[in-house]
Amino acid sequence: MAETIRNIKPDVISAYPITPQTHIVEDLAKLKADGEGQYEFVRTESEFAALSLLIGASAAGVRTYTATSSQGLLLMTEVLFNAAGMRLPIVITNANRSVSGPINIWNDQQDAVTMRDAGWIMLYGETNQETCDLHVLAYKVAEQALIPVMVNMDGFVLTHTVEPVDIPEAKEIKKYLPDYKPKAKLDVKNPLTFGSFATPAHYMEIRQELHDDIKASAQLIAGEMIKFKKIFGRKLSLAEYYGDAKADTVIVALGSVLGTVKEAADELNKDGKKAGVLKITSLRPFPKEEIFKLIGNKKNIIIIDKSLSLGEEGILSGEIRRAFYGKSKAKIVGAVMGLGGRDITKDMIKKAIEIGKKTKEETIFIGK
């Protein structure tokens, strides 16, 4: 991860440690100390400061990066909204982790979904390879759309796992990602105000434009994914179907659990119980139309949620329900699994499908 970021050549990196993200910025500090990174590396006193510093740096017209997780992301809340509202193309990595309390450092996806409405593009990697690739794409998208991007990778499952990765090389990245040229920047010779006050006469249109631009960024991301494949040879997608095309049952998931889900689906298909998988890479923009095109004709939709809007349902379930609203009679069931780092096994996924097909509940909890 750190080497990919180094190759992307950010100018300013800020860092505040939090498990399970720490070793990314730690490695970036080491690369810098070894003379292999040409960026300013700033250790800050909190996550709030880490992102605030990037707002200043990005407004000064340079490429920026930081990484965080869980409580750290929550501490950034106010700054996340500001970065998006100021339309600064900051890219951060969020190592998905549960949120206190009880205090827990392991993986689920509660942290990022809690920041869903901050105005960031939110992408999720399934593997370490995909996560590295998504970062390269993230800068390309952010710098064109002027919308910050949060690339999510599951804590521990990805961050602390060793697997072979073809690290995008600086030379290839340069072909894909041109130098960042800001439209406006902080400059003492030509002073500008960033983050200025907006009265009721202006605020609403500015928010609507951010909304419209995030929505429209789906097309931009899809186009950039095609260009990415031409240079790097690896496919990326906003949403992708896997498994038997004729299956009536489909499991929807986000992030690293997809590996286990695909294996479970393979086993089910081998046993003659047809099942498909829908992988979602982008939570914002949410590719609703594409998702409906891929699985709109299915009868049973089971969504694996590693997050929860307490008292209601999993976040991804709500999003899928919205994509299907008024268009389909499918049975849509959210299966909350893997909270606080609980392992999700193939058997648990099969169990979620079995119960999901029969239950009258909207949400089920599969803990073992």
Place this chain on the structure above:
Amino acid sequence: MKISLTCKPGTTDKIKTGNWREAEFPEVDHEKCIGCALCELSCPEGVCFKTDEKNSKGKSVYEVDMDYCKGCGICAEVCPVKAIAMREENK
């Protein structure tokens, strides 16, 4: 992005904010003023300032820039010789 989110700084030179003042405004009695500068140091808006004028005792007198004063009354509170009185604002 079509809407420009940046603007030229320094707009308060042109936009006077004194009309935000609601209830009271300060009135300085120049004869009482001893030129101690406490009002200038305490003013949250930085609008109490030393004038070129001197009173009959030869003290430099202070004034308040009513184009920007918000009428908070801190100057009147800190003035050691009660030279500043808060008067009712008649808008």
